[in-house]
Amino acid sequence: xxxxxxxxxxxxxxxxxxxxxxxxxxxxxxxxxxxxxxxxxxxxxxxxxxxxxxxxxxxxxxxxxxxxxxxxxxxxxxxxxxxxxxxxxxxxxxxxxxxxxxxxxxxxxxxxxxxxxxxxxxxxxxxxxxxxxxxxxxxxxxxxxxxxxxxxxxxxxxxxxxxxxxxxxxxxxxxxxxxxxxxxxxxxxxxxxxxxxxxxxxxxxxxxxxxxxxxxxxxxxxxxxxxxxxxxxx
Amino acid sequence: xxxxxxxxxxxxxxxxxxxxxxxxxxxxxxxxxxxxxxxxxxxxxxxxxxxxxxxxxxxxxxxxxxxxxxxxxxxxxxxxxxxxxxxxxxxxxxxxxxxxxxxxxxxxxxxxxxxxxxxxxxxxxxxxxxxxxxxxxxxxxxxxxxxxxxxxxxxxxxxxxxxxxxxxxxxxxxxxxxxxxxxxxxxxxxxxxxxxxxxxxxxxxxxxxxxxxxxxxxxxxxxxxxxxxxxxxx
Numbered sequence: 001x002x003x004x005x006x007x008x009x010x011x012x013x014x015x016x017x018x019x020x021x022x023x024x025x026x027x028x029x030x031x032x033x034x035x036x037x038x039x040x041x042x043x044x045x046x047x048x049x050x051x052x053x054x055x056x057x058x059x060x061x062x063x064x065x066x067x068x069x070x071x072x073x074x075x076x077x078x079x080x081x082x083x084x085x086x087x088x089x090x091x092x093x094x095x096x097x098x099x100x101x102x103x104x105x106x107x108x109x110x111x112x113x114x115x116x117x118x119x120x121x122x123x124x125x126x127x128x129x130x131x132x133x134x135x136x137x138x139x140x141x142x143x144x145x146x147x148x149x150x151x152x153x154x155x156x157x158x159x160x161x162x163x164x165x166x167x168x169x170x171x172x173x174x175x176x177x178x179x180x181x182x183x184x185x186x187x188x189x190x191x192x193x194x195x196x197x198x199x200x201x202x203x204x205x206x207x208x209x210x211x212x213x214x215x216x217x218x219x220x221x222x223x224x225x226x227x228x229x230x231x232x233x234x
Numbered sequence: 235x236x237x238x239x240x241x242x243x244x245x246x247x248x249x250x251x252x253x254x255x256x257x258x259x260x261x262x263x264x265x266x267x268x269x270x271x272x273x274x275x276x277x278x279x280x281x282x283x284x285x286x287x288x289x290x291x292x293x294x295x296x297x298x299x300x301x302x303x304x305x306x307x308x309x310x311x312x313x314x315x316x317x318x319x320x321x322x323x324x325x326x327x328x329x330x331x332x333x334x335x336x337x338x339x340x341x342x343x344x345x346x347x348x349x350x351x352x353x354x355x356x357x358x359x360x361x362x363x364x365x366x367x368x369x370x371x372x373x374x375x376x377x378x379x380x381x382x383x384x385x386x387x388x389x390x391x392x393x394x395x396x397x398x399x400x401x402x403x404x405x406x407x408x409x410x411x412x413x414x415x416x417x418x419x420x421x422x423x424x425x426x427x428x429x430x431x432x433x434x435x436x437x438x439x440x441x442x443x444x445x446x447x448x449x450x451x452x453x454x455x456x457x458x459x460x461x462x463x464x465x466x467x468x
Contacts (some may be wrong), residue, residue: 010314042276067313067314068310068313068314068317068364068368069363069364069365069367069368070304070310070364072310072314073307073310073311073313073314076302076304076306076307076310077307077311079301079302079307080244080301080302080306080307083302120367120371121366121367121370121371122363122366122367126360126363127363127364127367129303129356129360129361129363130302130303130304130361130364131303132355132356133303133354133355133356133361134302134303136355137354137355
Protein backbone atom coordinates (compact mmCIF):
# COMPACT_ATOMS: atom_id res chain seq x y z
CA UNK A 1 0.00 0.00 0.00
CA UNK A 2 1.37 3.40 -1.01
CA UNK A 3 0.63 6.50 1.07
CA UNK A 4 0.94 10.12 -0.05
CA UNK A 5 1.09 12.82 2.65
CA UNK A 6 -0.01 16.17 1.21
CA UNK A 7 1.25 18.70 3.76
CA UNK A 8 -0.16 22.23 3.84
CA UNK A 9 1.58 24.59 6.26
CA UNK A 10 2.73 28.14 5.43
CA UNK A 11 5.33 28.01 8.21
CA UNK A 12 6.41 24.41 7.69
CA UNK A 13 10.05 25.25 8.50
CA UNK A 14 9.22 26.60 11.96
CA UNK A 15 6.61 24.03 12.95
CA UNK A 16 7.79 21.61 15.64
CA UNK A 17 4.70 19.47 14.99
CA UNK A 18 5.54 19.07 11.30
CA UNK A 19 9.21 18.42 12.12
CA UNK A 20 8.13 15.65 14.51
CA UNK A 21 5.76 14.11 11.95
CA UNK A 22 8.37 14.33 9.19
CA UNK A 23 10.88 12.45 11.35
CA UNK A 24 8.20 9.94 12.39
CA UNK A 25 7.47 8.89 8.82
CA UNK A 26 11.06 9.10 7.55
CA UNK A 27 11.93 5.40 7.79
CA UNK A 28 8.65 4.04 6.47
CA UNK A 29 8.43 2.16 3.15
CA UNK A 30 5.97 3.36 0.51
CA UNK A 31 5.25 6.67 2.24
CA UNK A 32 5.81 9.96 0.37
CA UNK A 33 6.11 13.30 2.20
CA UNK A 34 4.84 16.04 -0.11
CA UNK A 35 4.82 19.57 1.36
CA UNK A 36 2.94 21.96 -0.94
CA UNK A 37 4.32 25.17 0.60
CA UNK A 38 7.89 23.85 0.35
CA UNK A 39 7.52 22.69 -3.26
CA UNK A 40 5.51 25.55 -4.73
CA UNK A 41 5.71 28.60 -2.45
CA UNK A 42 3.82 31.13 -4.54
CA UNK A 43 4.54 29.38 -7.87
CA UNK A 44 1.70 27.81 -9.83
CA UNK A 45 0.93 24.16 -9.13
CA UNK A 46 2.08 21.49 -11.59
CA UNK A 47 -1.31 19.84 -12.05
CA UNK A 48 -0.04 16.91 -14.12
CA UNK A 49 2.71 16.05 -11.61
CA UNK A 50 0.24 16.22 -8.72
CA UNK A 51 -2.21 13.94 -10.49
CA UNK A 52 0.51 11.38 -11.18
CA UNK A 53 1.36 11.34 -7.48
CA UNK A 54 -2.31 10.90 -6.59
CA UNK A 55 -2.80 8.17 -9.18
CA UNK A 56 0.09 6.20 -7.68
CA UNK A 57 -1.21 6.39 -4.09
CA UNK A 58 -3.68 4.12 -2.31
CA UNK A 59 -4.03 6.31 0.77
CA UNK A 60 -3.96 10.11 0.50
CA UNK A 61 -3.46 12.17 3.66
CA UNK A 62 -4.26 15.87 3.97
CA UNK A 63 -2.01 17.09 6.77
CA UNK A 64 -2.34 20.62 8.13
CA UNK A 65 -2.73 22.89 11.14
CA UNK A 66 -6.35 24.00 11.54
CA UNK A 67 -6.63 27.64 10.41
CA UNK A 68 -10.15 29.07 10.70
CA UNK A 69 -11.67 25.60 10.91
CA UNK A 70 -10.10 24.47 7.64
CA UNK A 71 -6.73 23.77 6.01
CA UNK A 72 -4.45 26.73 5.20
CA UNK A 73 -4.95 28.36 1.81
CA UNK A 74 -2.23 26.30 0.09
CA UNK A 75 -4.36 23.15 0.29
CA UNK A 76 -7.42 24.97 -1.07
CA UNK A 77 -5.37 26.33 -3.98
CA UNK A 78 -4.25 22.76 -4.65
CA UNK A 79 -7.80 21.36 -4.41
CA UNK A 80 -9.22 24.04 -6.73
CA UNK A 81 -6.41 23.49 -9.28
CA UNK A 82 -5.78 19.74 -9.22
CA UNK A 83 -9.19 18.26 -8.44
CA UNK A 84 -11.22 19.17 -11.49
CA UNK A 85 -14.68 17.72 -11.64
CA UNK A 86 -13.82 15.42 -14.56
CA UNK A 87 -10.67 14.06 -12.89
CA UNK A 88 -12.19 13.58 -9.46
CA UNK A 89 -15.91 12.76 -9.52
CA UNK A 90 -16.60 9.06 -9.07
CA UNK A 91 -19.38 9.54 -11.61
CA UNK A 92 -16.90 10.83 -14.23
CA UNK A 93 -13.25 9.76 -14.74
CA UNK A 94 -13.03 8.94 -11.03
CA UNK A 95 -9.24 8.73 -10.69
CA UNK A 96 -9.45 8.70 -6.88
CA UNK A 97 -12.16 6.07 -6.66
CA UNK A 98 -11.67 3.40 -3.95
CA UNK A 99 -8.59 5.18 -2.55
CA UNK A 100 -8.60 6.31 1.09
CA UNK A 101 -8.62 9.92 2.27
CA UNK A 102 -7.16 10.61 5.71
CA UNK A 103 -6.81 13.87 7.65
CA UNK A 104 -4.00 14.65 10.09
CA UNK A 105 -4.69 17.99 11.71
CA UNK A 106 -2.98 19.85 14.53
CA UNK A 107 -4.99 22.16 16.77
CA UNK A 108 -4.09 24.70 19.43
CA UNK A 109 -6.83 23.59 21.84
CA UNK A 110 -7.45 20.43 23.83
CA UNK A 111 -9.65 17.87 22.05
CA UNK A 112 -12.40 18.52 24.59
CA UNK A 113 -12.80 22.10 23.24
CA UNK A 114 -14.30 20.70 20.02
CA UNK A 115 -17.87 20.19 21.18
CA UNK A 116 -21.17 22.05 21.35
CA UNK A 117 -20.99 24.54 24.21
CA UNK A 118 -17.18 24.33 24.47
CA UNK A 119 -14.83 27.04 23.17
CA UNK A 120 -14.67 25.73 19.59
CA UNK A 121 -18.45 25.08 19.37
CA UNK A 122 -18.24 22.23 16.87
CA UNK A 123 -16.76 18.74 16.75
CA UNK A 124 -13.82 17.83 14.53
CA UNK A 125 -16.20 15.55 12.58
CA UNK A 126 -18.43 18.56 11.85
CA UNK A 127 -15.52 20.81 10.92
CA UNK A 128 -14.17 18.17 8.52
CA UNK A 129 -17.44 17.80 6.59
CA UNK A 130 -16.13 19.61 3.48
CA UNK A 131 -13.36 16.98 3.21
CA UNK A 132 -15.72 14.12 3.92
CA UNK A 133 -18.05 15.46 1.21
CA UNK A 134 -15.11 15.59 -1.22
CA UNK A 135 -14.23 11.97 -0.38
CA UNK A 136 -17.85 10.92 -0.97
CA UNK A 137 -18.05 12.70 -4.30
CA UNK A 138 -14.76 11.07 -5.37
CA UNK A 139 -15.83 7.60 -4.22
CA UNK A 140 -13.03 7.51 -1.62
CA UNK A 141 -13.14 5.93 1.82
CA UNK A 142 -12.92 8.70 4.43
CA UNK A 143 -10.76 7.84 7.44
CA UNK A 144 -11.47 9.11 10.94
CA UNK A 145 -9.21 12.19 11.30
CA UNK A 146 -6.10 11.97 13.44
CA UNK A 147 -6.14 15.06 15.66
CA UNK A 148 -2.93 16.33 17.26
CA UNK A 149 -3.94 18.62 20.11
CA UNK A 150 -1.50 21.11 21.64
CA UNK A 151 1.61 19.26 20.55
CA UNK A 152 3.84 21.84 22.27
CA UNK A 153 2.55 20.76 25.68
CA UNK A 154 2.92 17.02 25.03
CA UNK A 155 4.87 14.84 27.45
CA UNK A 156 7.49 12.41 26.12
CA UNK A 157 5.04 9.57 26.64
CA UNK A 158 2.35 11.36 24.63
CA UNK A 159 4.89 11.98 21.87
CA UNK A 160 5.80 8.27 21.75
CA UNK A 161 2.11 7.44 21.53
CA UNK A 162 1.65 9.98 18.71
CA UNK A 163 4.59 8.48 16.79
CA UNK A 164 2.94 5.05 16.89
CA UNK A 165 -0.54 6.44 16.11
CA UNK A 166 0.81 8.44 13.19
CA UNK A 167 2.83 5.59 11.69
CA UNK A 168 -0.21 3.38 12.02
CA UNK A 169 -2.44 6.03 10.41
CA UNK A 170 -0.07 6.11 7.44
CA UNK A 171 0.52 2.40 6.97
CA UNK A 172 -1.88 0.07 8.84
CA UNK A 173 -4.90 -1.49 7.24
CA UNK A 174 -8.01 0.62 7.86
CA UNK A 175 -10.22 0.49 9.91
CA UNK A 176 -7.86 0.14 12.87
CA UNK A 177 -9.53 -2.62 14.90
CA UNK A 178 -7.79 -3.85 18.03
CA UNK A 179 -6.64 -6.91 16.11
CA UNK A 180 -5.37 -4.79 13.23
CA UNK A 181 -3.39 -2.60 15.65
CA UNK A 182 -1.73 -5.65 17.21
CA UNK A 183 -0.91 -7.21 13.84
CA UNK A 184 0.64 -3.92 12.76
CA UNK A 185 2.64 -3.67 15.97
CA UNK A 186 4.04 -7.18 15.53
CA UNK A 187 5.03 -6.38 11.94
CA UNK A 188 6.87 -3.27 13.09
CA UNK A 189 8.71 -5.15 15.80
CA UNK A 190 9.70 -7.90 13.38
CA UNK A 191 11.11 -5.25 11.06
CA UNK A 192 13.07 -3.80 13.97
CA UNK A 193 14.31 -7.26 14.96
CA UNK A 194 15.52 -7.99 11.43
CA UNK A 195 17.10 -4.57 11.06
CA UNK A 196 19.75 -2.66 12.95
CA UNK A 197 18.54 -3.53 16.44
CA UNK A 198 20.63 -6.73 16.63
CA UNK A 199 21.82 -5.82 20.13
CA UNK A 200 18.26 -6.02 21.41
CA UNK A 201 17.27 -9.06 19.33
CA UNK A 202 16.40 -11.18 22.32
CA UNK A 203 14.21 -8.55 24.03
CA UNK A 204 12.40 -7.83 20.76
CA UNK A 205 11.80 -11.52 20.09
CA UNK A 206 10.32 -11.84 23.57
CA UNK A 207 7.98 -8.86 23.07
CA UNK A 208 6.87 -10.21 19.69
CA UNK A 209 6.24 -13.66 21.20
CA UNK A 210 4.28 -12.06 24.04
CA UNK A 211 2.11 -10.01 21.66
CA UNK A 212 1.48 -12.98 19.39
CA UNK A 213 0.47 -15.12 22.37
CA UNK A 214 -1.81 -12.29 23.55
CA UNK A 215 -3.38 -12.12 20.10
CA UNK A 216 -3.94 -15.90 20.09
CA UNK A 217 -5.51 -15.67 23.55
CA UNK A 218 -7.76 -12.87 22.33
CA UNK A 219 -8.90 -14.90 19.35
CA UNK A 220 -9.61 -17.86 21.65
CA UNK A 221 -11.67 -15.65 23.90
CA UNK A 222 -13.61 -14.28 20.90
CA UNK A 223 -14.41 -17.82 19.77
CA UNK A 224 -15.57 -18.80 23.25
CA UNK A 225 -17.84 -15.75 23.38
CA UNK A 226 -19.26 -16.70 20.00
CA UNK A 227 -19.90 -20.25 21.24
CA UNK A 228 -21.70 -18.94 24.32
CA UNK A 229 -23.75 -16.52 22.19
CA UNK A 230 -24.76 -19.28 19.76
CA UNK A 231 -25.79 -21.50 22.65
CA UNK A 232 -27.98 -18.74 24.09
CA UNK A 233 -29.67 -18.33 20.76
CA UNK A 234 -30.49 -22.07 20.56
CA UNK B 235 -26.50 49.83 8.53
CA UNK B 236 -23.42 49.33 6.31
CA UNK B 237 -22.90 46.10 4.37
CA UNK B 238 -19.63 44.83 2.92
CA UNK B 239 -19.79 42.10 0.25
CA UNK B 240 -16.52 40.19 0.11
CA UNK B 241 -16.67 38.39 -3.24
CA UNK B 242 -14.39 35.42 -3.95
CA UNK B 243 -14.55 34.10 -7.51
CA UNK B 244 -11.52 33.30 -9.69
CA UNK B 245 -13.59 33.75 -12.86
CA UNK B 246 -15.60 36.75 -11.66
CA UNK B 247 -15.53 38.33 -15.14
CA UNK B 248 -17.22 35.36 -16.80
CA UNK B 249 -19.74 34.56 -14.09
CA UNK B 250 -23.32 35.41 -15.04
CA UNK B 251 -24.37 34.85 -11.42
CA UNK B 252 -21.89 37.42 -10.12
CA UNK B 253 -22.83 39.85 -12.90
CA UNK B 254 -26.49 39.51 -11.88
CA UNK B 255 -25.69 40.02 -8.18
CA UNK B 256 -23.45 42.99 -8.93
CA UNK B 257 -26.23 44.70 -10.87
CA UNK B 258 -28.76 43.79 -8.18
CA UNK B 259 -26.85 45.62 -5.46
CA UNK B 260 -25.65 48.53 -7.60
CA UNK B 261 -28.29 51.08 -6.56
CA UNK B 262 -28.33 50.26 -2.85
CA UNK B 263 -27.15 52.75 -0.24
CA UNK B 264 -24.45 51.71 2.21
CA UNK B 265 -23.52 48.55 0.35
CA UNK B 266 -19.91 47.98 -0.80
CA UNK B 267 -19.02 45.44 -3.49
CA UNK B 268 -15.50 44.16 -2.80
CA UNK B 269 -14.22 41.45 -5.18
CA UNK B 270 -10.96 39.96 -3.88
CA UNK B 271 -9.89 38.36 -7.17
CA UNK B 272 -10.51 41.60 -9.04
CA UNK B 273 -8.62 43.76 -6.54
CA UNK B 274 -5.67 41.52 -5.73
CA UNK B 275 -5.30 38.86 -8.43
CA UNK B 276 -2.10 37.17 -7.28
CA UNK B 277 -0.80 40.23 -5.40
CA UNK B 278 -0.47 40.16 -1.62
CA UNK B 279 -3.48 41.34 0.38
CA UNK B 280 -3.42 44.80 1.97
CA UNK B 281 -4.28 43.67 5.48
CA UNK B 282 -4.68 47.17 6.91
CA UNK B 283 -7.04 48.28 4.14
CA UNK B 284 -9.13 45.12 4.54
CA UNK B 285 -9.42 45.62 8.28
CA UNK B 286 -10.55 49.22 7.83
CA UNK B 287 -13.29 48.02 5.48
CA UNK B 288 -14.35 45.36 7.99
CA UNK B 289 -14.28 47.81 10.90
CA UNK B 290 -16.64 50.14 9.02
CA UNK B 291 -19.20 47.43 8.20
CA UNK B 292 -22.11 46.17 10.31
CA UNK B 293 -22.93 43.22 8.06
CA UNK B 294 -20.17 41.26 6.30
CA UNK B 295 -21.12 38.93 3.45
CA UNK B 296 -18.88 36.16 2.11
CA UNK B 297 -20.07 35.63 -1.46
CA UNK B 298 -18.71 32.78 -3.57
CA UNK B 299 -19.43 29.79 -5.78
CA UNK B 300 -19.06 26.54 -3.82
CA UNK B 301 -15.79 24.85 -4.84
CA UNK B 302 -15.15 21.54 -3.08
CA UNK B 303 -17.67 22.36 -0.36
CA UNK B 304 -15.98 25.64 0.56
CA UNK B 305 -15.14 29.08 -0.86
CA UNK B 306 -12.49 29.35 -3.60
CA UNK B 307 -8.90 29.74 -2.41
CA UNK B 308 -8.94 33.55 -2.62
CA UNK B 309 -11.27 33.80 0.39
CA UNK B 310 -9.11 31.38 2.41
CA UNK B 311 -5.98 33.40 1.57
CA UNK B 312 -7.86 36.49 2.79
CA UNK B 313 -9.07 34.77 5.99
CA UNK B 314 -5.60 33.44 6.83
CA UNK B 315 -4.01 36.86 6.21
CA UNK B 316 -6.56 39.35 7.51
CA UNK B 317 -8.21 37.52 10.39
CA UNK B 318 -5.40 37.12 12.89
CA UNK B 319 -6.36 35.68 16.21
CA UNK B 320 -5.73 38.95 18.06
CA UNK B 321 -7.79 41.03 15.62
CA UNK B 322 -10.69 38.61 15.36
CA UNK B 323 -11.30 36.60 18.53
CA UNK B 324 -14.14 38.00 20.63
CA UNK B 325 -12.01 37.10 23.65
CA UNK B 326 -9.14 39.29 22.40
CA UNK B 327 -9.38 42.60 20.45
CA UNK B 328 -12.67 41.42 18.97
CA UNK B 329 -12.97 43.91 16.10
CA UNK B 330 -15.80 41.95 14.48
CA UNK B 331 -17.82 41.48 17.66
CA UNK B 332 -21.60 42.01 17.31
CA UNK B 333 -21.35 42.39 13.53
CA UNK B 334 -23.29 40.01 11.29
CA UNK B 335 -21.74 37.39 8.99
CA UNK B 336 -23.78 36.32 5.98
CA UNK B 337 -23.03 33.80 3.24
CA UNK B 338 -24.23 34.06 -0.36
CA UNK B 339 -23.20 30.94 -2.22
CA UNK B 340 -23.99 29.69 -5.70
CA UNK B 341 -24.14 25.96 -6.39
CA UNK B 342 -24.37 23.86 -9.52
CA UNK B 343 -26.97 21.48 -8.09
CA UNK B 344 -30.58 21.86 -7.04
CA UNK B 345 -31.05 22.68 -3.35
CA UNK B 346 -32.57 19.22 -2.82
CA UNK B 347 -29.18 17.62 -3.61
CA UNK B 348 -27.78 18.94 -0.33
CA UNK B 349 -29.08 16.27 2.04
CA UNK B 350 -28.05 12.93 3.49
CA UNK B 351 -28.49 10.28 0.82
CA UNK B 352 -28.71 12.83 -2.01
CA UNK B 353 -25.87 13.51 -4.47
CA UNK B 354 -24.09 16.08 -2.25
CA UNK B 355 -24.48 14.00 0.93
CA UNK B 356 -24.53 16.97 3.34
CA UNK B 357 -26.76 19.97 3.98
CA UNK B 358 -25.63 23.53 3.29
CA UNK B 359 -25.77 24.15 7.06
CA UNK B 360 -23.29 21.32 7.60
CA UNK B 361 -21.01 22.44 4.79
CA UNK B 362 -20.96 26.00 6.19
CA UNK B 363 -19.87 24.95 9.69
CA UNK B 364 -16.32 26.31 9.30
CA UNK B 365 -17.81 29.78 8.65
CA UNK B 366 -20.34 29.46 11.45
CA UNK B 367 -17.49 28.45 13.80
CA UNK B 368 -15.52 31.53 12.69
CA UNK B 369 -18.55 33.74 13.40
CA UNK B 370 -18.92 32.19 16.86
CA UNK B 371 -15.27 32.67 17.70
CA UNK B 372 -15.47 36.30 16.56
CA UNK B 373 -18.68 36.98 18.49
CA UNK B 374 -20.59 37.65 15.26
CA UNK B 375 -24.20 36.80 14.49
CA UNK B 376 -24.27 34.13 11.76
CA UNK B 377 -27.01 34.63 9.18
CA UNK B 378 -28.78 31.75 7.46
CA UNK B 379 -26.91 31.36 4.12
CA UNK B 380 -28.56 32.53 0.92
CA UNK B 381 -28.12 29.71 -1.58
CA UNK B 382 -28.38 30.36 -5.32
CA UNK B 383 -28.97 27.03 -7.00
CA UNK B 384 -28.34 26.52 -10.74
CA UNK B 385 -28.71 30.20 -11.63
CA UNK B 386 -28.17 29.41 -15.30
CA UNK B 387 -31.45 27.51 -15.45
CA UNK B 388 -33.49 30.17 -13.59
CA UNK B 389 -36.69 31.53 -15.11
CA UNK B 390 -37.26 35.29 -15.24
CA UNK B 391 -39.63 34.97 -12.30
CA UNK B 392 -37.01 33.14 -10.24
CA UNK B 393 -34.49 35.83 -11.13
CA UNK B 394 -36.87 38.59 -9.96
CA UNK B 395 -37.34 36.67 -6.71
CA UNK B 396 -33.58 36.30 -6.31
CA UNK B 397 -33.09 40.04 -6.85
CA UNK B 398 -35.51 40.81 -4.01
CA UNK B 399 -34.10 38.07 -1.74
CA UNK B 400 -30.55 39.26 -2.35
CA UNK B 401 -31.30 42.95 -1.76
CA UNK B 402 -33.11 42.00 1.42
CA UNK B 403 -30.20 39.79 2.52
CA UNK B 404 -27.89 42.77 2.11
CA UNK B 405 -30.01 45.48 3.70
CA UNK B 406 -33.03 44.26 5.74
CA UNK B 407 -32.97 43.88 9.49
CA UNK B 408 -32.08 40.30 10.47
CA UNK B 409 -33.75 37.89 11.21
CA UNK B 410 -36.10 38.24 8.24
CA UNK B 411 -39.49 37.69 9.86
CA UNK B 412 -42.60 38.02 7.73
CA UNK B 413 -43.23 41.43 9.25
CA UNK B 414 -39.62 42.49 8.62
CA UNK B 415 -39.89 41.43 4.97
CA UNK B 416 -43.07 43.49 4.50
CA UNK B 417 -41.59 46.56 6.21
CA UNK B 418 -38.53 46.27 3.97
CA UNK B 419 -40.70 45.90 0.87
CA UNK B 420 -42.71 49.03 1.75
CA UNK B 421 -39.49 50.99 2.29
CA UNK B 422 -38.20 49.93 -1.13
CA UNK B 423 -41.45 50.89 -2.83
CA UNK B 424 -41.49 54.28 -1.09
CA UNK B 425 -37.96 54.89 -2.36
CA UNK B 426 -39.08 53.96 -5.86
CA UNK B 427 -42.11 56.24 -5.57
CA UNK B 428 -39.98 59.19 -4.48
CA UNK B 429 -37.38 58.49 -7.16
CA UNK B 430 -37.44 58.29 -10.91
CA UNK B 431 -40.61 56.27 -11.22
CA UNK B 432 -42.87 59.35 -11.35
CA UNK B 433 -44.83 57.89 -14.28
CA UNK B 434 -45.97 55.03 -12.11
CA UNK B 435 -46.50 57.08 -8.94
CA UNK B 436 -50.18 56.20 -8.64
CA UNK B 437 -49.70 52.45 -9.08
CA UNK B 438 -46.84 52.45 -6.57
CA UNK B 439 -48.87 54.42 -4.03
CA UNK B 440 -51.67 51.91 -4.39
CA UNK B 441 -49.32 48.93 -3.87
CA UNK B 442 -47.78 50.60 -0.81
CA UNK B 443 -51.22 51.36 0.63
CA UNK B 444 -52.30 47.75 -0.01
CA UNK B 445 -49.20 46.34 1.72
CA UNK B 446 -49.54 48.68 4.69
CA UNK B 447 -53.20 47.74 5.10
CA UNK B 448 -52.20 44.06 4.88
CA UNK B 449 -49.57 44.61 7.55
CA UNK B 450 -52.11 46.36 9.81
CA UNK B 451 -54.53 43.47 9.30
CA UNK B 452 -51.78 41.01 10.16
CA UNK B 453 -50.96 42.88 13.36
CA UNK B 454 -54.67 42.93 14.29
CA UNK B 455 -54.87 39.19 13.75
CA UNK B 456 -51.76 38.63 15.88
CA UNK B 457 -53.29 40.64 18.72
CA UNK B 458 -56.52 38.69 18.50
CA UNK B 459 -54.60 35.42 18.67
CA UNK B 460 -52.74 36.67 21.72
CA UNK B 461 -56.04 37.63 23.37
CA UNK B 462 -57.47 34.17 22.69
CA UNK B 463 -54.29 32.52 24.02
CA UNK B 464 -54.33 34.60 27.19
CA UNK B 465 -57.98 33.74 27.75
CA UNK B 466 -57.20 30.02 27.42
CA UNK B 467 -54.43 30.33 29.98
CA UNK B 468 -56.77 31.99 32.51
